[in-house]
Amino acid sequence: xxxxxLRAHIAAHYAGKMxxxxxGKVEPFYTIEAGDLLSTCWALRDDSQLKFDYLCNLxxxxxxxxxxxxxxxxxxxxxxxxxxxxxxxxENAAVDSVQSVWPGANWYEREMWxxxxxxxxxxxxxxxxxxxxxxxxxxxxxKNWTAPDFIKLxxxxx
Numbered sequence: 001x002x003x004x005x006l007r008a009h010i011a012a013h014y015a016g017k018m019x020x021x022x023x024g025k026v027e028p029f030y031t032i033e034a035g036d037l038l039s040t041c042w043a044l045r046d047d048s049q050l051k052f053d054y055l056c057n058l059x060x061x062x063x064x065x066x067x068x069x070x071x072x073x074x075x076x077x078x079x080x081x082x083x084x085x086x087x088x089x090x091e092n093a094a095v096d097s098v099q100s101v102w103p104g105a106n107w108y109e110r111e112m113w114x115x116x117x118x119x120x121x122x123x124x125x126x127x128x129x130x131x132x133x134x135x136x137x138x139x140x141x142x143k144n145w146t147a148p149d150f151i152k153l154x155x156x157x158x
Contacts, residue, residue: 009049018040027081034088037096055101060141069095070085
């Protein structure tokens with residue numbers, strides 16, 4: 001399936017759930033609503049034309065005004081990829097765990113929770129693995145994070 005065929009298939013079958021973004025320079029890139037995450041992930045994995053059987057990456061981002069969570073998927077069998085993101089406000093930021101779809105999401109979701117403070121519902125094992133167990137200084141990847149010994153460097157704009 002070519003990228004254009006992939007985009008056409010997603011437009012035909014997931015138009016109400018996935019909105020295309022122009023920023024997908026290499027792979028098709030979409031946004032989805034947090035409430036549609038789990039059902040959309042199951043559908044993308046189980047769709048015989050897509051077979052997105054591999055979660056390549058999952059990562060949180062703090063833009064300074066909101067959180068974005070980016071998921072990168074691949075089909076090993078069909079050799080194609082897509083990315084999608086969920087945009088959410090800081091207050092009570094949480095998503096459903098996708099471990100039931102792709103078990104490898106476990107550590108990615110724990111990292112996102114630990115470093116950004118984005119909740120992961122139904123994860124079952126949200127415990128620290130990067131920061132000390134007794135860490136009490138907040139979430140260090142947030143733009144507004146500070147600590148007594150932290151020196152903020154200026155941001156470089158390219």
